[in-house]
Amino acid sequence: MGVVLSKSLFIKQALLTLVLAIVLSLVSSLIQFIDGVHDQKLHIDKDFDELLAVVEKPLSEAVFRLDIGFAQQQIDSLLLNAAIAHVEVRDESGAVFVQATTTDDDYSVSSEWAEYFLPEIQGYKRQLRLETPEFQAGYLLVLPEKRFLLDTIFKEHLSILIYNLFKDVLLASLISLVFYFLVTNPLKRLTETLSTAGHKEELPLPKSFLRRHKSDELGHLHSTFSQLWNKLNTALSDLERSDSHTKAMIEHAADGILLLDENNKITLVNTAAEVMLKVKGESLQSSSLESLHAASSWGAFYKILNSLKVDSPQTVETLYQIQSAELPVEIRLAKYNIQDKIETLMLIRDVSDRKETEAHIHHLAYYDAVTNLPNRQYLADKLAETLQSQQHGQSYSAVVFMDLDRFKTINDSLGHNVGDQLLCCVASQLASLIEENIVFARMGGDEFAFLLTNLGSDKARVEKAIKGFSESIMYACQQVKKAGRHEVHITASLGATLFDESGYSAEVILKQADTALYRAKEYGRNTFALYKAEMQAVSDARLEMEKALHHATEFKLFELYYQPQTNDKDELIGAEALIRWKDDTKGFIPPDQFIPVAEEIGLIVEIGHWVLNEALSQVATWLKEGKWQPSWRMSINVSPIQFQQAGFLPMLKEQLEKHKVPARCVDLEITENMLLNDLSSCLDKMNAIKSLGVYLSIDDFGTGYSSLKYLKSLPIDRLKIDQSFVRDLLTDKSDEAIVHAVIAMAKALNINVLAEGVETLLHYDRLREINCFYYQGYYFGHPLPPNEFIAAFVHGSATLKPSL
Structure with missing residues (x-):
């Protein structure tokens, strides 16, 4: 690298050193000059004192003798000294006796300079007197020639100045040379090395440089440069790698990437963007951003793009026009500032698959998979929208619930596949009746619903229109339906409710429609009901019953009463445990009112568990106290729902072991209708119960689907004739025939028979005549609490006394 003279460090150093040397030399000479002037003043004062001392006596005598010539001669001799400018002698009265002045010569300095440097030297005065005789002769005044004195001083110090200046300049030159060889030249070589070194190369220097400057500042400088150079090489390598890495990521990114300048012009396009947009990068860079967008989406996107702030990323969805099709995309916009330039990064993702998935999910969430109709959630949302937009009194709307009659029977007998086909057939047929203001939805199972909006403000006309609509639906349902290979005849029941203001909630309206359907x-089914306020009272009573039943179950507010069972010898053979519920406000609630509700809301299993536990606990207590005979049976009713539970048999075993009650003391009563659901499973469970030693009875026999087919194969010990047949035994020949048939059938199958509802002596006698030997009813005793039961039917006699 060439050295520019005007910028050479050596020249700058040499000039600076020379100037400093000259300045220092001049300052030193000035100081010496000032000191010399001071010293010269002292010397001048001394010389003048000595000179005046020489002429003092002769001049005193001349004045005493009034010898002017001699006196003039003396002062003229003083003027021979160039340092004296003027001499005068004055007598004692102050009059000039003699005087003399030197001629005006030329000097190298002016009077002003002389006055400036020698202000203290003004003149020398000496008194003239004689000692013998003592005489005051006056005084002698000598004025010095300051220009001569200063000129003498200048000449004396000029040689010193020249000497010092030469010496200092020479020294500065030597220093500059030394600096050049020690600093400038090595630095020059070092910079030349730096300028010629290539990327990823070491800094090559002659060994002489390293040898001479290994431990000095230049060596440290070279070491520092080497470290910085290595760091720079590393940084450059990292930067190159980062740049390559960034380019690779951009190029191989799954998302399309576009980079916009501050004018929103495309400056960078990756491969994914080219593939997604089906345009080459060069074409994209030469086209406008607007050309990518569908016409309907550009305005909104442009507004967002222009309002985007720096370092405030935003995600937007828009539509691109790709050839002749629209492509939904999600774009991540990020605006940033790099080196005072604004750039916008666009990360573009094809979301067409996601949109399809969202649409599919939306369809699954809001449409029924079997019929492809809107589902319950869709109808509820539409109902909520209608309530929000509807204004009071302006127009009525309605919700109609529809339930297919006997659909469960069809589903169970022909199979679920045929049932689904039937639902689709119904949905397709009814869809033709749907108008623009009607939403037709499947609520689940065989239940459908219609939301009819903007029906008019005349309530009577709207009710008539709803009734007509419902009749058309019922008529359409009555038509023969093709379900697979089957021709199916069905009917439908419908319930509707009207509303005309947003004060209702969707839940209340749906509940009202469901109440009307119920x-x-x-x-009697295949009919229509419009919701009335009195229906709500029934529904509210049902809800109140459910709430109270939950409370009673949770806090065990039930009681068990016991009704005696006897034989034809008036002997106690056991008792039936009957649940009783006494509500705080309503008093005793009959089991036939709350047991069906408990079965519907799922509480019957918990209640049944409590009954079994309570009854066995009571039997265990009575056995210990000797109040219960081991041959007596405790009849306990089991709900079909409870019996079908997988855990019923383990629970029964656990209760028997817990209370240590002999299995022969327990008689479980089940209903015959339970056997229709799954005879095989029921038979296995009944055999397992029998293997424990527990007795089994069929309760309310004759009221269900009585069949010899299953009766002969069941491991049962007793049939209980339902009280509805016993009550009219004496007056209704049909009931008497049924009782005769049951007794005869049971005898043939070697099964005992117990008649329920025996209320009079006539009933008792008639049953004995037709060979029924076991009884239960009010004639023998009402159900009583445990202590009262023992007091009434156990203590005191071995035979039971009928109550008259």
Whole structure:
């Protein structure tokens, strides 16, 4: 690398050193000059004192003798000294006796300079007197020639100045040379080395440089440069790797990447963007961003792009126009500032698959998988929207619930596949009746619903229209349906409710429609019911019953009463445990009112568990106290739902072991309807119960689907004739025939028979005549609490006394 003279460090150093040397030399000479002037003043004072001392006496005598010539001669001799400018002698009266002045010569310095440097030297005065005789002769005044004195001083110090200046300049030159060889030249070589070194190369220097400057500042400088150079090489390598890495990530990114300048022009395009947009990068860079967008999406996107702030990323969804199709994309926008330039990064992702998935999920969430109709959630949302937009009194809307009659029977007999086909057939047929203001939805199972909006403000006309609509639905359902290979005949029950203001909630409206549907089914099915306020009272009573039943179950507010069972010899053979519930406000609630509710809401299993535990606990207590005979049976009713539970048999074993009650003291009563669901499973469970030693009875026999087919194969010990047949035994020949048939059938199958509902002596006698020997009813005793039962039917006699 060439050295520019005007910028050479050596020249700068040499000039600076020379100037400093000259300045220092001049300052030193000035100081010496000032000191010399001071010393010269002292010397001048001394010379003048000595000179005046020489002429003092002769001049005193000349004045005493009034010898002017001699006196003039003396002062003229003083003027021979160039340092004296003027001499005068004055007598004692102050008059000039004699005087003399030197001629005005030229000097190298001016009077002003002389006055400036020698201000203290003004003149020398000496008194003239004689000692013998004592005489005051006056005084002698000598004025020095300051220009001569200063000129003499200058000449004396000029040689010193020249000497010092030469010496200092020479020294500065030597220092500059030394600096050049020690600093400038090595630095020059070092910089030349730095300028010629290539990337990833070491800093090559002659060994002489390293040898001479290994331990000095230049060596340390070279070491520092070497470290910095290595760091720079490392940083450059990292930067190159980072740049390559960034390019590779951009190029191989799964998402499309576009980079925009501050004018929103495309400056960078990766391969994924080219593939996604089906355009080459060069074409994209020469086109506008707007050309990528669908016409409907550009305005909103442009507004977001322009309002985007630096370092505030934002994600937007928009539509791109790819050839002739629209492509939904998600774009991550990020605006940033690099080296005072604004850039915008666009990360583009194809979300068409996600949109399809979202649409599929939305369809699954809001549409029924079997019929492809809107589902319950869809209808509830639409109902909520209607309530929000509807204004009071302006127009009525309605919700109609529809339930297919006997669908469960069809589903169970023909199979679920046929049932699903039937649902699809119904949905397809009813869809043709749906108008623009009607939402037709499947609520689940065989239940459908219709939401009819903006029906008008005349309530009577709207009710008539709803009734007509429901009749058209019922008529359509009555038409023969093709389900697979089967022709199916079905009917439908419908319940509807009207509303005309947003004060209702969707839950209340749906509940009202469901209440109306429930009432329609009570009317006999294949009919229509419109919700009335009095229906709600029934529904509220049901809800109140459910709430109270939950409370009673949780806090065990039930009681067990016991009704005696006897034989034809009036002997106690056992008792039936009957649950009783006394509510704080309603008093005793009959089991036939709350047991069906408990079965519907799922509490019957917990209640049944409590009954079994309570009854066995009571039997165990009575056995210990000797109040219960081991041959007596405790009849305990088991709900079909409880019996079908997988854990029923283990629970029964656990209770028997817990209370240590002999199995022969327990008689479980089940209903015959339970056997229709799964005879095989029921038979296995009944055999397992019998293997424990527990007795089994069929309760309410004759009221269900009585069949010899299953009766002959069941391990049962007793049939209980339902009280509805016993009550009219004396007056209804049909009931008497049924009782005769049951007794005869049971005798043939070697099964005992117990008649329920025996209330009079006439009933008792008639049953004995037709060979029924076991009884239960009010004639023998009402159900009583445990202590009262023992007091009434156990203590005091071995035979039971009927109550008259």
